[in-house]
Amino acid sequence: MKIDKYIILPLFVVLCACNDFLDYKDKDKVIPSKFDEYSELIYGELIHKESGASCLNLLIMSDDIGSLVEGNKEDQRREYLNWYCWAENSQITPDGVEKIDPAWEFLYHKILMCNVIENEVGAMEDDLEGVKYRLLGEVQAIRAMSYWYLVNMYGEPWRSEEQAKTAMGVPVNIEVSIKDNQYTRETLARNYEIMETDLKNALMNLEKGEKKNTAFRPNKDVVRLFLSRIYLEQSRYEDVITVCNDLLSETTRIIVPLAWMKGNNDSWWYDYPMVSRDAGSLLFTWWTRDAVPTFGSSSSVGRFCVSLELKELVKEYPNDLRGMSYTLWDYSAKTIYKYHSPESKCYGMNYRLEEAYYNRAEAYICVGKWELAMNDLTSVYRERVLNETDPKLEASDAEEAMKIFRKEKRKEFCFEDIRWFDIRRWGLSVEHEYHDINDSSKSVTYVLEAESPNYVLPLPLDVQRLNDKIERLKRVEAIVK
Template sequence: MKNIILYVFLLISVFQVTGCKKFLEAKSKEEIIPKTAIDLRELLLGNGYPQATSAYFHFLAMLDDDVQLNTASSQVGTTEIVARFPVYTWQPNLYDNTYTLPGLSGSLTSYELLYGWIRGCNAVLDYADDVTGTTEDVARVKAEALALRAFHYYYLINLYGVPYNKDKSAAGVPLKLVSGLTENPIGRNTVQEVYHQMVKDLEEAISLFKAISVTRNDFRINLPAACILLSRVYLYMGEWDRSITSATLAAERGGALTNLTGQNAPYFILDYNSSELAWNFGSQDVSFPPGFLPSPDLLSMYSEADVRSKLFFNNDQTLPAKYSNDFTVSKFGKGMRTAEAYLNRAEANAEKALKGDAASLQAALSDLNLLRYNRIIGYSDVIINDANVLREEIRKERRKELCFEDHRWFDLRRYGMPEITHTYKASAGSSVVTFTLKQNDPYYTLPIPDGMFNNNKLLTQNPSRSQAPRVGQ
């Protein structure tokens, strides 16, 4: 039965696979079943990894407070701008007209896209104990599949589930842990259940990765990347000590921080030429067209000596410039970096310092100063004795360092879902209006795409879908 299920799965998926060889080209049911660890790695590459040809949630940059429409731009009223209106202004029907432009449809079906990749991970895990291969090869493909499954669920739960620190017992997303079809529909697991599964997968992946060599520059998820993700998940859960432990392992086993103070523009931090990049993935099809700007609030946070203001943005600071302009399959638009490990650890220690732990305050301050030393010309260590002030400084540093890398929207959710505003202008002759996302707005948990309810009668919609259309003032 398992062989039949995988046979059907592979037939459906074969046209998405770019690296699979003999076992996908076989003509009989028996030949198409993966028999080696190498077969499984090829299957995972084509069906479990984010693809370079699909937009990978670049719409997240349109949701947060790091972006603003340039209402004086000649681009106002163009198709590129209008297509982003539903997500930029937080409309409940964002899926009806959003991202119909070529190359951007990945954001329209993010729910389906993620579950498709999870299905690929599940297929690999279903067969990982049955294939032949060296102990290291089997361990590596299993570790990659587990880490990737957690990675995809991380996006799902933070797009479509409420923040963990708001209500972990609330409806999250369905947990699908096998590749085969189920006889009955699957309802939504709780936020806590999804997080616990992510932790379980990542801890098992890390255990497997520890026994094998770390490979970088091959576009495969690895030990440092899995540790960074686990430290992030624990941070979201408020598990400070565990976040610190995972971040420390990431810093120890990953690349050193890149000293940017000696770099010249253009410098792409999300490139394997950067020593601190642990894993590079996803598309460079960045959904940030002319007409949209990094917000003045974000840009004002960088001092003159902070080289990120020059390296992370183009010369006139109208576009983020973290992404290489080499649009080939050897370059990808997203990544996990050692810098995040230091920021995760610093924030977790700052939270402990709020409870009166003096050693944690010094540890948090040390990580903050180290990152700044590698980003700001002539930087001298600062002394901060107030834990509240220190936590705020770390959060600001996180925003400056990780902007446009899919962090800010998720960080705003766990920071209490503050009110933010976006200005908009429909056409050259129209007035400028302001759209507001209110404090604790239901839209901080996105609507599930309407089409997902057709085949799953147990699936329930989020309150953000039933909101009235948002109107600018």
């Protein structure tokens, strides 16, 4: 992988020059030299920046998604079929066209920018307002989050501490300028060590730094949430509980209330998307990306839709508002209003307070405190159901509690990318039915087997072509049932 051309996007390129970074270069370029200028740079380059069609495969590969055929004129699924069937070479469409997810380039660009800004801001003198520490905390948080996505897309899943010592992670870039290097993969253990260090440093700096009470800047809430994610993946359950306790005791965010959920189901329900700046639970928002392909189409006759399995799941809970709105999908509207940009008033990648309850609940179950887990699940459930006097989720043992937990988490976070990461983490099998565009009565069922090597996405084709040193995990051919 060549950092100068193939991992990063062109950016403010002068930022990455070298030691004379703050010198005047050209009157057409703006060179940050003050904290407020770096603050704007972080917002524009690391938070606000759009990513196009990145990470759409996370949804298409999950079991939240099914396919629908209502005629034989046009098929808008075909371009994404190889993601949908977990093909060995998923970056080539059935028509032989390259379809490369831009996430690798997009996220490594962010990592390089974080390195540069951390280096320059760290060398500046402290200020009374603590802006310096806020900026350092923000870039450390964003760098850790960027690595988290890369590791969980292009690295092997964490299975044990011993396995992680040799399992393939992703390359680590520590440069503060553009260099023509070819990088190799680090171990999974090294990646997690780097993420944890960055998140802990971010938490420390944000504690000391200027306070921004907004979901549009990285903050202690989202840092703790990502710490809970990596601790869950490492089976460090007591650490999960501790960090979620800290988050939930200090945050000013709330679970999306039932009153908001009700608004999501009247004649103006699209004005109340669940993922929203105004719904109360948003911890952090960044990174705008394209809409899910074919979901918003009114003319397509072959398109993606909510999976039948997910629809059947929500039918088990007839009073659950999540099943009455976005999960069932309005076929006439041809879209899902869980997130709708004009009404959501936030970016496309979002993190909600509810996840802290679910992460702590999972950890409680794994350490034998399943009754406490059910209390956490109930905290969310009672804000999701109608016509129940005392909404409550109960289990008789840890096994039943885990079954309820997984169902509740799937309902709560469908279409938010979390499901694909849970499929990898839990080693689940998934099936996708694909109906023939010319005869909807005919279909093929593709299978992603449990613990499949195809949990790991292939390296982008341009990286494969240009870097013969980087290790590649062998994927397998698509399996047809």
